[in-house]
Amino acid sequence: MLATVIHAPRDIRVETVPDPVLSTGGDAIVKVVASCVCGSDLWPYRGVTPTAEPHRIGHEFIGVVEAIGEDVTAIAVGDFVIAPFYVCDNTCVNCRNGVSTSCLNGGWWGSDDRVGSFADGGQGERVRVPLADGTLVVVPGPVRDDEVPGLLTLADVMGTGHHAAVSAGVSTGDSVAVVGDGAVGLCAIIAAKRLGATTIIAMSRHPERQALARRFGATHVVAERGDEGVARVQELTGGIGADRVLECVGTKESMDQAIRSARPGGMVGYVGVPNGGPELPVRPLFNRNVGVNGGVAPVRGYIEELLPDVRSGAIEPGLVFDLELPLADAAAAYAAMDERRATKVLLRP
Amino acid sequence: MLATVIHAPRDIRVETVPDPVLSTGGDAIVKVVASCVCGSDLWPYRGVTPTAEPHRIGHEFIGVVEAIGEDVTAIAVGDFVIAPFYVCDNTCVNCRNGVSTSCLNGGWWGSDDRVGSFADGGQGERVRVPLADGTLVVVPGPVRDDEVPGLLTLADVMGTGHHAAVSAGVSTGDSVAVVGDGAVGLCAIIAAKRLGATTIIAMSRHPERQALARRFGATHVVAERGDEGVARVQELTGGIGADRVLECVGTKESMDQAIRSARPGGMVGYVGVPNGGPELPVRPLFNRNVGVNGGVAPVRGYIEELLPDVRSGAIEPGLVFDLELPLADAAAAYAAMDERRATKVLLRP
Numbered sequence: 001m002l003a004t005v006i007h008a009p010r011d012i013r014v015e016t017v018p019d020p021v022l023s024t025g026g027d028a029i030v031k032v033v034a035s036c037v038c039g040s041d042l043w044p045y046r047g048v049t050p051t052a053e054p055h056r057i058g059h060e061f062i063g064v065v066e067a068i069g070e071d072v073t074a075i076a077v078g079d080f081v082i083a084p085f086y087v088c089d090n091t092c093v094n095c096r097n098g099v100s101t102s103c104l105n106g107g108w109w110g111s112d113d114r115v116g117s118f119a120d121g122g123q124g125e126r127v128r129v130p131l132a133d134g135t136l137v138v139v140p141g142p143v144r145d146d147e148v149p150g151l152l153t154l155a156d157v158m159g160t161g162h163h164a165a166v167s168a169g170v171s172t173g174d175s176v177a178v179v180g181d182g183a184v185g186l187c188a189i190i191a192a193k194r195l196g197a198t199t200i201i202a203m204s205r206h207p208e209r210q211a212l213a214r215r216f217g218a219t220h221v222v223a224e225r226g227d228e229g230v231a232r233v234q235e236l237t238g239g240i241g242a243d244r245v246l247e248c249v250g251t252k253e254s255m256d257q258a259i260r261s262a263r264p265g266g267m268v269g270y271v272g273v274p275n276g277g278p279e280l281p282v283r284p285l286f287n288r289n290v291g292v293n294g295g296v297a298p299v300r301g302y303i304e305e306l307l308p309d310v311r312s313g314a315i316e317p318g319l320v321f322d323l324e325l326p327l328a329d330a331a332a333a334y335a336a337m338d339e340r341r342a343t344k345v346l347l348r349p
Numbered sequence: 350m351l352a353t354v355i356h357a358p359r360d361i362r363v364e365t366v367p368d369p370v371l372s373t374g375g376d377a378i379v380k381v382v383a384s385c386v387c388g389s390d391l392w393p394y395r396g397v398t399p400t401a402e403p404h405r406i407g408h409e410f411i412g413v414v415e416a417i418g419e420d421v422t423a424i425a426v427g428d429f430v431i432a433p434f435y436v437c438d439n440t441c442v443n444c445r446n447g448v449s450t451s452c453l454n455g456g457w458w459g460s461d462d463r464v465g466s467f468a469d470g471g472q473g474e475r476v477r478v479p480l481a482d483g484t485l486v487v488v489p490g491p492v493r494d495d496e497v498p499g500l501l502t503l504a505d506v507m508g509t510g511h512h513a514a515v516s517a518g519v520s521t522g523d524s525v526a527v528v529g530d531g532a533v534g535l536c537a538i539i540a541a542k543r544l545g546a547t548t549i550i551a552m553s554r555h556p557e558r559q560a561l562a563r564r565f566g567a568t569h570v571v572a573e574r575g576d577e578g579v580a581r582v583q584e585l586t587g588g589i590g591a592d593r594v595l596e597c598v599g600t601k602e603s604m605d606q607a608i609r610s611a612r613p614g615g616m617v618g619y620v621g622v623p624n625g626g627p628e629l630p631v632r633p634l635f636n637r638n639v640g641v642n643g644g645v646a647p648v649r650g651y652i653e654e655l656l657p658d659v660r661s662g663a664i665e666p667g668l669v670f671d672l673e674l675p676l677a678d679a680a681a682a683y684a685a686m687d688e689r690r691a692t693k694v695l696l697r698p
Binding site: 094281295 | 613614616628640642
């Protein structure tokens with residue numbers, strides 16, 4: 001079968017690799033219907049994180065179950081399933097506590113899966129899914145083709161934006177500022193509106209993304225950054241800053257923007273992967289009682305909650321995909337996202 | 350009148366200073382019944398923070414109202430009052446949001462109070478209280494002398510320990526680890542128990558404080574620190590770490606201990622004044638979804654809630670005082686706390 005392999009910075013190849021096989025009784029084989037490229041895939045692509053040796057890449061996919069191991073009970077061959085961007089058993093204490101990204105038996109696509117096998121990446125024709133009962137969520141059929149983009153966002157970006165909002169404690173009537181206008185930031189706007197925020201400030205400088213932010217529920221757009229950005233957020237929030245700020249980038253600059261945009265007693269929910277940093281400046285947090293909460297988003301636990309709203313069209317996270325390419329063109333997909341010609345690229349095998 | 354003045358590191362003097370007078374219509378003059386020395390007073394005492402010029406010091410006191418300005422309506426001459434460790438109007442948007450330490454019109458004892466006058470410190474015979482209606486809380490009389498220590502803790506340490514627990518989101522059935530066995534840490538144990546925690550781990554190496562921690566509700570005491578301390582907390586919490594960790598010291602070591610003692614998805618509530626640091630290591634927080642929330646405790650807003658339990662004896666925070674001295678011996682009080690011969694010293698004018 002074909003799958004995407006990263007060899008080195010800016011060297012993404014679609015290669016023929018062995019077909020996956022069931023290797024434990026808990027495995028499933030999923031035939032991929034759609035996968036996509038994540039902003040965090042750009043870190044190794046750009047060489048910000050090293051690629052020691054060629055490895056499979058990609059961690060967001062949806063598809064149809066082709067085979068299951070003898071211990072699998074919750075899914076069946078033929079089921080349409082969503083895979084979160086990681087593997088989890090959904091039964092351990094951390095999963096029960098809502099932190100399935102810290103599953104005691106889980107792992108990550110494209111790395112060792114703890115049974116000694118090299119786990120598949122998500123950008124391929126098929127994926128072997130360990131701990132299939134815990135990892136996969138069934139979408140009751142039939143699934144229309146136009147539902148594919150929306151369902152695919154539940155593998156990562158919609159759940160991650162939701163996690164930012166949940167971590168920040170967004171609730172009815174809140175003012176919320178969102179730092180970052182990538183796919184996650186845009187989904188965080190959806191999440192903030194869905195949880196009842198009434199003032200939603202999108203911090204964005206890109207006209208197309210500003211327009212999508214407004215469609216998703218942003219009541220205001222702030223293009224300024226730094227001191228001016230903070231001042232604009234304060235103007236829109238009675239002079240004090242936003243009740244909740246959703247940090248969806250992961251750089252030092254974006255985190256500083258988020259912390260300074262929160263009101264005294266406010267909370268920053270952050271989901272941007274902090275690549276190599278930043279450290280959080282504790283004194284400004286302490287003096288103003290601004291909290292910081294979040295992390296790698298346990299999206300597995302959010303899929304059931306968000307799925308009905310995606311299927312009904314109440315929320316439209318699938319609109320974050322602004323380019324669709326065949327899997328064979330994965331290298332072009334990475335380049336388009338790297339060069340910001342696309343917000344998020346959907347790949348079809 | 351007499352009041353405490355810090356001149357330089359380890360140079361605390363009780364000097365004759367001018368009697369306070371009403372300088373605005375919102376002022377009150379309070380005759381101090383008791384004041385005390387705070388752990389944070391030790392920072393300038395130890396020279397960790399500079400003392401540019403001699404200034405009044407102390408920010409925890411209770412007393413009886415002797416005079417009020419013409420605009421004061423909520424308190425009357427003769428009222429027994431608790432002053433929080435700062436001044437606030439209790440009406441601005443930040444106060445209404447529960448963050449009265451960020452009051453738009455507030456200030457700090459011993460510094461400029463924004464009407465151009467030098468605000469009194471709390472360790473003196475009398476204190477001029479700006480914004481008296483917002484700042485002071487009346488204790489309905491009569492007040493027995495044996496109630497004085499408990500009431501005095503509502504000026505700072507009991508409310509601050511409570512803030513750690515509230516910021517961490519302590520609720521029924523939680524496991525809670527408390528880092529720091531000073532007066533605030535001990536009060537945090539009281540707060541955790543009061544909010545329903547069922548496993549309360551006091552991290553303490555001092556036998557007397559361990560005993561008090563147990564009296565206050567600690568179910569376990571962990572003397573180890575660093576990796577061993579983390580391992581012991583995990584042993585006591587099903588292998589994963591505490592649901593909530595209350596950081597009540599303010600050093601890099603104590604914050605690291607707190608962060609590492611929290612379970613995935615847990616929350617650190619912190620109130621230890623981060624003296625010159627530390628920066629928070631974002632990657633361990635992100636990877637495990639451990640949040641950090643807290644800051645300078647808005648104790649003014651907690652006094653009414655905690656007062657009934659203090660007066661009824663349901664909680665006994667006054668036991669944190671293990672030394673009582675006359676105000677004239679303030680220098681000895683600082684030395685006793687600096688040398689850890691006392692946990693907290695009460696001063697009587």
